[in-house]
Amino acid sequence: MKYVQEYRARDLAQKLAAAIAREADTGRDYHFMEFCGGHTHAIFRYGVQDLMPENVRFVHGPGCPVCVLPVRRLDDAVEIAERHNVILCSYGDMMRVPGTKQRSLIRAKADGADIRMVYSTMDALKIARDNPDRQVVFFAIGFETTTPPTAVAIRKAQADGLDNFSVFCNHVLTPAAIQHILESPEVRDLGTVKIDGFLGPSHVSSVIGSEPYEFFAEEFRKPVVIAGFEPLDVMQSVLMLIRQVNEGRNEVENEYTRVVTREGNLKAQELVSDVFELRQDFEWRGLGMVPYSALQIREAYAAFDAEKRFAVSEKASREVKSCECPAILRGVKKPTDCKLFGTVCTPDNPMGSCMVSSEGACAAYWTYGRFRADAPAKAKKEVAA
Amino acid sequence: MNAHDTALSQRAGNVDMTHGGGGRAMADLIRDLFARHLSNPILDRGHDAAMLGAQAGRIVVSTDGHVISPLFFPGGDIGSLAVHGTLNDVAMAGARPIGLTVGFILEEGFPLADLERIVMSMADAARKAGVPVVTGDTKVVEKGKGDGVFITTTGIGVAPDDVDIDGSKAKPGQAILLSGTIGDHGVAILSKRENLEFETEICSDSAALHTMVAAMVEAVPAIAVLRDPTRGGLAATLNEIARESRVGMMLDEAEIPLKPDVSAACELLGLDPLYVANEGKLICICEDADADRLLEIMRAHPHGGDAARIGTVTEDSNTLVQMRTGFGGTRVVDWLAGEQLPRIC
Amino acid sequence: MCLAIPAKVIELADGDMATVALEGVKKRISVALLEDVTPGDYVLVHVGYALHKVSPEEADRTLKLMSEAGVLAEELEEITGGAA
Numbered sequence: 001m002k003y004v005q006e007y008r009a010r011d012l013a014q015k016l017a018a019a020i021a022r023e024a025d026t027g028r029d030y031h032f033m034e035f036c037g038g039h040t041h042a043i044f045r046y047g048v049q050d051l052m053p054e055n056v057r058f059v060h061g062p063g064c065p066v067c068v069l070p071v072r073r074l075d076d077a078v079e080i081a082e083r084h085n086v087i088l089c090s091y092g093d094m095m096r097v098p099g100t101k102q103r104s105l106i107r108a109k110a111d112g113a114d115i116r117m118v119y120s121t122m123d124a125l126k127i128a129r130d131n132p133d134r135q136v137v138f139f140a141i142g143f144e145t146t147t148p149p150t151a152v153a154i155r156k157a158q159a160d161g162l163d164n165f166s167v168f169c170n171h172v173l174t175p176a177a178i179q180h181i182l183e184s185p186e187v188r189d190l191g192t193v194k195i196d197g198f199l200g201p202s203h204v205s206s207v208i209g210s211e212p213y214e215f216f217a218e219e220f221r222k223p224v225v226i227a228g229f230e231p232l233d234v235m236q237s238v239l240m241l242i243r244q245v246n247e248g249r250n251e252v253e254n255e256y257t258r259v260v261t262r263e264g265n266l267k268a269q270e271l272v273s274d275v276f277e278l279r280q281d282f283e284w285r286g287l288g289m290v291p292y293s294a295l296q297i298r299e300a301y302a303a304f305d306a307e308k309r310f311a312v313s314e315k316a317s318r319e320v321k322s323c324e325c326p327a328i329l330r331g332v333k334k335p336t337d338c339k340l341f342g343t344v345c346t347p348d349n350p351m352g353s354c355m356v357s358s359e360g361a362c363a364a365y366w367t368y369g370r371f372r373a374d375a376p377a378k379a380k381k382e383v384a385a
Numbered sequence: 386m387n388a389h390d391t392a393l394s395q396r397a398g399n400v401d402m403t404h405g406g407g408g409r410a411m412a413d414l415i416r417d418l419f420a421r422h423l424s425n426p427i428l429d430r431g432h433d434a435a436m437l438g439a440q441a442g443r444i445v446v447s448t449d450g451h452v453i454s455p456l457f458f459p460g461g462d463i464g465s466l467a468v469h470g471t472l473n474d475v476a477m478a479g480a481r482p483i484g485l486t487v488g489f490i491l492e493e494g495f496p497l498a499d500l501e502r503i504v505m506s507m508a509d510a511a512r513k514a515g516v517p518v519v520t521g522d523t524k525v526v527e528k529g530k531g532d533g534v535f536i537t538t539t540g541i542g543v544a545p546d547d548v549d550i551d552g553s554k555a556k557p558g559q560a561i562l563l564s565g566t567i568g569d570h571g572v573a574i575l576s577k578r579e580n581l582e583f584e585t586e587i588c589s590d591s592a593a594l595h596t597m598v599a600a601m602v603e604a605v606p607a608i609a610v611l612r613d614p615t616r617g618g619l620a621a622t623l624n625e626i627a628r629e630s631r632v633g634m635m636l637d638e639a640e641i642p643l644k645p646d647v648s649a650a651c652e653l654l655g656l657d658p659l660y661v662a663n664e665g666k667l668i669c670i671c672e673d674a675d676a677d678r679l680l681e682i683m684r685a686h687p688h689g690g691d692a693a694r695i696g697t698v699t700e701d702s703n704t705l706v707q708m709r710t711g712f713g714g715t716r717v718v719d720w721l722a723g724e725q726l727p728r729i730c
Numbered sequence: 731m732c733l734a735i736p737a738k739v740i741e742l743a744d745g746d747m748a749t750v751a752l753e754g755v756k757k758r759i760s761v762a763l764l765e766d767v768t769p770g771d772y773v774l775v776h777v778g779y780a781l782h783k784v785s786p787e788e789a790d791r792t793l794k795l796m797s798e799a800g801v802l803a804e805e806l807e808e809i810t811g812g813a814a
Contacts (some may be wrong), residue, residue, distance in 0.1 A: 001753060003736040003772060004786050010713045012796050019715075019799045037730060047714015065730055089792055091777070092655075092726035116580075117656070119727055119777025122760060123580040145732035146729065152762045159758070185577055203732040206774060206782040228792075229734075231712050236796050259774055259782050260791040268763045316754040347722030359730055367719045455758070584756035649753035655733045729777050730732050 002260065007230030008046070016114060016235040017051040021212065024242050032197040033331060034240055035178060037064030037359025038229040042138025044364040046149045046231035056238060059195060060364075062177055062286055062329040065142040066093045066357040070283040073170055074099040077139050080168060081105075081113040084310045086135040088115045089124040097356045102315045121153035128157070137306045138167045145203045147171040147295065148268040151275040154297065156306045168306040169297050172282060173214045174204045176293035179340040180284075182220045186332050193194035193331045197241040199234065200226035202256050221250045228256040233375045275301055285319075285353060286329025320345075325352035328361050335365040387717070403546050405525030415523065418501055422508040425517040427484070435519035437484055440543040445480035447471060448539040456503065456533055459573045460588030461664075463536055464507035469593045470615070471540040474516055475546060475666065476595035477611045479550040479602045480542030485511060487695075488645040492531030503534065514593040520614040537575040542595075547606050554609040555630035557700040562669040564597065564683050565590070567619050571661035572650045581727060583653065587646050587685040590688075592665030597686040601679055602668065608679070610670035617721050620659040622668060624720045625708045633635035633701025636708040638717065642691040655728035660721045670698060734776035736784045739769050750775060 024030060034040055040060050049058065062068050078099060081088035088105070095105045095117060109115040114134075119122050121138060128136035140150045145272055150167060157165040178198070186192040200213055205226045213224045223244035227237030237255040244251060254260055275298060282294030297305040319325065323345070324338035335341050335354065345351040347363055354360035403410035420428065427435050451467040461469075468485065475482045487507070491500065511518050569590040576585050594613065601608060610630070614622035619641070627634055643658055651658045665688055671679055676694055683689035696708075706718040732745045737750035737757070746762035750773065761767045773780035 001645070001652065001735075002738070003789055006789075006793055008712055010711060012793075013713045016796060016799060036732070045710070045716060046712040046717050047710050048712075050714040090739060091729045093728045093730055095726055117726065118580050119729075120580075120760075122778055126580075138805075142730065143732065145734070145776055148594065148763050148781070149777050152760065152779070201732075203734045203774065203776060203781060232796055233792075236792070236799065239799055240692065255792065258785050258792060265763060265782050267765055271763065273773070347719075350722075357730070586754055646754040649755045651738075652735045652753060653755065653757060728733060 006229065007228065007232040012232055013235060014049060016232065016239060016289045020056065020235065020239050020242065021053050022057055023239065023246065024053050024104065025246060026055065028055065029194075030245060031059050031194045031196050031243060032199055032238060033061045033181075033195045035061040035063040035174065036199070036201045036204070036229075037067070037357065038202065039227065039234055040064075040364050041197050041359050042231050042234055046365070048170060048231050048234055051235065052238070054178045056239065059193065059331045060361040061181070061326070061331060062284070063143070063174070063201065064170065064357050065146065066097055067329055067353040067360050068172065068284045069097070069141055069170055069353070070285045071099050071271060071278065071319050072283065072315070072318070075103075075315055075317045076312045078103060078105065078108045078113070078169055080137055080306060080310045081108055081115055084135065086114070086137045086310070087127060087372045088139055088343050089112065089118045089127060089133060090115060090139040091141065091265070092117045092148070093357060094139060094330065097353050098350055102267070110266070115358060121149045125153055125156060125162065125165060130163050132164060134164060135309075136165050137310070139170070140167050141170045143172060143174050143204050147272050147276065148207060149267075151271045154275050154301050155271070157304055163303065166304045166306040166309050167297065169276070169295060169307045171276065173293050173295070174201055174208070176290055177284065177287060178216060180287050180290045181224065181245070181291070181330065182216060184330065186330065188252040195331070196245050197223040197225070199237050199241070200252070202226065202228045202233070202260065203293065205256065205260040205264065207268050210252055210254050210260055210262050211264075217250045217252045223250050225295050226252070226256050226260050228253045241357070252349055253331070281293070286326040320351040323352040325354045325362075328354050329341045335362040364381040398497055398498065400491045400493060400497060400525055402493055402525055402527070404491065405523060410524070418497070418504055419521060419523070420500075422504045423511070423518045423521070426518060427519040427577035433520065435484065435486070437519065437541065440483065442543045442545050445475050445478045445538065445542040446472035446539065448537065449474055450537045451538070451566065452532065453574070454532065454660055455574070455577050456499070458577055458589055461591040462503055463504050463534060464503035464505070465510040466591050466664060467536040467538045468507055468510035468514065469591050471538040471720060472516060472593045472595050473667070475540040475542035476598040476604070477550070477613055478544055479548035479598065479608065479611060481599055482514070482516045482540050482542040482595050484519040484541045485516055485538055487518055487536060489521070489523045490531055490535040491523065491525045493525060493528040495533050498663060499595045500534065501672070510593070514595065536571070545606070546601070548602055550608055551609050552610055552626050552629040555626055555632050555670045555698050556609065557588070557632055557671050557698050558673060559698040560673050560694055561623070561696040561698060562644065562671065562676060562679060563619070563693055563695045564667045564669070564689045566644050566647065566661055567614070567663035567666065568647040568651065568658035569644065570664040571618070572647045574662075576650065581654065583650065585646050585650060588718050589649070590663055592688045594667050594688060595663065597683060598667070600682050600686065600690050605671060605679055605683055607675070608669060608671050610668070611660060612668050614666055614668055615664060616623065616663055618658070618660040619668070620706065620718045621721055626670065627670070627704040627706050628711070630698075631702070631704060633682045633704060634696055634706045635699050635700040636706065637695035638708050638711045640693050640695045642693050656725055659718060660725045669677050672690035732776060734774045734781060736772045738773050739767055739771045739773055741769060748780070749790065750780075
């Protein structure tokens with residue numbers, strides 16, 4: 001696989017590990033937040049932490065679209081499927097996320113709702129075409145990467161007069177979430193969460209470009225390195241962050257130049273702004289209400305807005321008590337700080353979204369590293385051998 | 386119109402409730418479709434119970450229900466799969482299979498032509514394996530109460546007295562061998578699933594492994610564990626063995642055979658090949674000193690060309706399966722939680 | 731977040747569609763989000779859509795940077811090791 005395999009090469013990993021060990025100042029700690037779940041996944045799947053010196057730590061951020069979706073929105077999706085008897089199309093990632101009273105899409109499906117897993121918005125359009133007598137709703141989730149494909153689908157539905165298709169829009173914006181974290185008291189005043197720099201989103205940035213991060217570097221005086229999702233990209237970006245910290249620089253640097261430019265994908269941006277506009281407020285799981293952090297469908301495309309087409313009731317949605325997902329998503333707590341982790345809450349019986357998504361910090365901790373904390377020395381030794 | 390013509394017209398039609406009713410339609414179906422293709426001296430007696438000759442050694446029995454969508458896939462279909470799957474389950478006890486029984490549950494409306502195709506494929510698989518289908522049963526359920534066809538097969542085999550192969554016998558220091566590439570079956574199936582379609586030349590690895598096992602057991606009767614990594618893939622099966630034997634494992638990612646196309650399909654869909662199903666592979670755990678000899682035997686078999694030593698059994702009270710990644714780190718290879726779903730993030 | 735993988739465009743089709751190949755695996759995707767796609771280009775594929783082209787020059791440059799970072803460090807190690 002060209003442009004994939006090269007960035008997983010063991011010999012380069014050893015070289016970069018040596019460089020990081022050499023350049024990291026042993027007199028201090030480095031805390032880098034990886035905003036994206038894609039980075040979290042790479043770090044655990046390839047064992048990147050093993051190749052880092054003790055004083056370089058990753059703080060897992062909220063960049064998993066499944067994890068940040070508030071329970072209320074998931075409950076609404078289930079209600080749209082059940083009460084309005086529509087075909088609800090969802091990406092596979094959402095299927096097992098528990099809503100209020102542990103009800104997930106998979107459970108609603110077992111109870112008779114017509115919920116179908118799709119790989120692409122094009123599949124949802126096809127289902128709408130194949131079922132002209134049914135209403136088909138696409139449950140849209142995701143950041144700037146996943147938004148343009150939804151915009152294309154809505155425009156296509158309009159062009160083709162596909163009036164039984166609509167979108168339940170839950171698209172959210174990355175820069176708004178990063179700003180919210182940087183402005184939170186834990187980071188700014190209390191110092192509970194120490195962040196010395198950011199590994200910036202890779203695929204989100206391929207769409208929005210690197211420019212939107214320049215404000216953070218300047219305003220909050222934090223270095224940002226846009227980092228690819230392959231393990232060598234993560235390591236190279238860590239090295240670049242360490243150099244910025246050591247030299248007292250706070251800049252936006254781009255490690256993922258093979259896909260990310262300063263301006264991003266202008267055509268995709270235009271399509272998105274044609275179909276969507278900013279929402280005044282949107283709730284994020286873990287972050288609460290974040291102003292101007294999400295998108296809604298513009299009036300011109302209102303006919304394809306599931307929120308306008310299907311009424312949902314006011315409901316008392318709630319998460320499982322003592323589930324620490326919100327704090328974990330903000331980086332304030334580690335999965336192992338949660339009382340439920342590994343006891344009541346496991347991937348087989350998830351209580352919160354962080355345990356469901358393969359990018360969720362809890363699932364990653366459980367799957368790849370839950371015994372790491374007990375025996376870090378042993379793990380290190382095996383790597384050395 | 387003679388009786389043969391009637392049967393032909395049935396085959397051009399669909400299964401209906403009379404095919405399970407015990408009347409003439411059912412008798413015709415059995416005679417013209419099942420008995421005709423699966424014919425052998427024991428089945429031809431037409432008894433509900435088959436009688437097999439007494440055998441030296443211990444009797445091994447295994448049963449397996451087969452449900453799969455799509456019914457026909459690159460490299461096989463539900464018929465061949467139902468034969469291979471059960472023969473392999475019998476073989477994993479170190480036994481030589483001597484007979485199969487089969488139960489069909491047919492859904493009203495299922496095309497008889499498709500049923501014949503499945504039965505012929507089953508007959509072909511059984512003939513190639515040298516194991517007869519000795520008795521069977523058919524039931525028909527109303528439309529909407531089945532998914533075309535479900536097949537349950539039971540395998541009977543005989544294990545030599547000196548063989549003691551069991552999932553609880555793995556010991557620290559022993560070698561973990563794998564007979565070939567992982568994930569072929571699962572990827573072949575996914576490539577035909579609605580909404581996921583992609584083109585690939587990958588075929589299911591569905592195959593009977595009992596002749597490979599017979600050669601292995603003959604050379605090394607002291608094999609500790611044999612198991613076929615089917616649902617849940619290599620990861621699930623190794624975790625099962627680790628738990629039953631109360632040991633850990635350390636795998637070497639670079640040694641696990643994986644076809645580039647399987648790897649690519651998994652990257653596209655966000656799947657981990659360690660968790661993708663196989664239907665013609667076996668895991669063997671043996672003494673370190675026997676590993677090379679067994680690998681040689683596996684590689685000499687038509688279904689074991691890519692056999693490799695993929696890891697070592699370790700002492701670990703947490704019964705963790707771990708892996709040295711190709712990248713140079715280590716990771717835990719955990720059980721799979723639920724079904725592995727294609728993902729976007 | 732945002733699983734995406736670089737694949738090679740092998741054929742363009744009507745309606746902003748294209749066939750891409752990743753090893754021997756071929757998949758129909760949409761190229762509606764890109765301008766000027768031609769067969770032979772590598773594109774980043776996400777949920778059945780090409781998000782961006784992959785720049786071969788930049789890909790090489792990044793790999794070179796990675797190996798240089800390591801080399802420098804190793805040389806440094808040799809120098810300081812020798813001096814100590």
